[in-house]
Amino acid sequence: MVCFGAVVFASSRGKNNLSHGLIIVGLVVSIGGVDRRDNRVMKSNSRPSTEKAKKTDADSAKRGSKVNKAWLHDHINDPYVKLAQREGYRARAAYKLKEIDENLGLIKPGCLVVDLGSTPGAWSQYARRKMSPKGAAAGELNGQIVALDLLPMEQIEGVVFIQGDFRELAVLQLLEQTLTAGGGGQKLDLVMSDMAPNLSGIESADAARISDLVELAVDFSIQHLKTEGALVVKLFHGGAYDPMVKLFKDTFAVVKRFKPKASRPGSSETFLVGLGLKKVVAPPVNS
Numbered sequence: 001m002v003c004f005g006a007v008v009f010a011s012s013r014g015k016n017n018l019s020h021g022l023i024i025v026g027l028v029v030s031i032g033g034v035d036r037r038d039n040r041v042m043k044s045n046s047r048p049s050t051e052k053a054k055k056t057d058a059d060s061a062k063r064g065s066k067v068n069k070a071w072l073h074d075h076i077n078d079p080y081v082k083l084a085q086r087e088g089y090r091a092r093a094a095y096k097l098k099e100i101d102e103n104l105g106l107i108k109p110g111c112l113v114v115d116l117g118s119t120p121g122a123w124s125q126y127a128r129r130k131m132s133p134k135g136a137a138a139g140e141l142n143g144q145i146v147a148l149d150l151l152p153m154e155q156i157e158g159v160v161f162i163q164g165d166f167r168e169l170a171v172l173q174l175l176e177q178t179l180t181a182g183g184g185g186q187k188l189d190l191v192m193s194d195m196a197p198n199l200s201g202i203e204s205a206d207a208a209r210i211s212d213l214v215e216l217a218v219d220f221s222i223q224h225l226k227t228e229g230a231l232v233v234k235l236f237h238g239g240a241y242d243p244m245v246k247l248f249k250d251t252f253a254v255v256k257r258f259k260p261k262a263s264r265p266g267s268s269e270t271f272l273v274g275l276g277l278k279k280v281v282a283p284p285v286n287s
Ligand SMILES: C[S@@+](CC[C@H](N)C(=O)[O-])C[C@H]1O[C@@H](n2cnc3c(N)ncnc32)[C@H](O)[C@@H]1O
Pocket: 090, 091, 093, 094, 116, 117, 118, 119, 120, 121, 122, 123, 124, 148, 149, 150, 151, 164, 165, 166, 167, 194, 195, 196, 197
């Protein structure tokens, strides 16, 4: 116990206070077998032997490959994957947005739309077809779609794409400049965010990452949506869920929750839609 506590302390302090960290690591080495080369606790009698560790690695690799095979099997047989292939969508995610849109009528010809976390592009493809006079994947487009993602996105005719991290100010500014240039400074009808952070499995860290993206999308919507506009965000059940629902209720006149049929039942993913920005009430002026 002493060793473990000391190692955690040493490694967490080490970055900010090197001399303090070194003293404690040195102390632990002499007590309980810490390799000073990498600050990790090395094997002791209570830890698996190299052979045991190898077996554990092999077992978990086997489990991993079973999980991959099961995922692949489910994916290939998934009706939405097949439908997406038939209908020319890049991802089954298109059907999540489709269900939300068919319920609420969010996307129409003439709309100005921002698609955050757009890659590989299924939501933009769906919006593009809805805004085309003939529902076409190419040709005339009535409205404007600006898509943004950390990763590259293969071009979709008529969709402007920006590659960058939405959390960065320079990327936000580029998005705003693009909207001003293309949309003449008009406010947006729809902001949709399917952005998903890499989840670590550590609940508090994941909740913070999810909240971060949702809060930025809400903030962006407050600045750029028409009063009657809408925001769609992906959210995960967990620590971030209730605070984000509250944020939506504080910001929008109407809030709807969706678990579209295309969203896998085992996934904690869910969608929130905010409709119509609430009027901002100015704080009372002190007399
Ligand atoms: C589930 S995918 C989106 C799928 C997309 N809606 C579609 O229909 O094809 C989530 C995307 O969010 C993007 N993303 C995550 N964090 C982001 C960030 N901070 N800025 C921009 N994109 C981000 C990821 O790169 C990923 O491509």
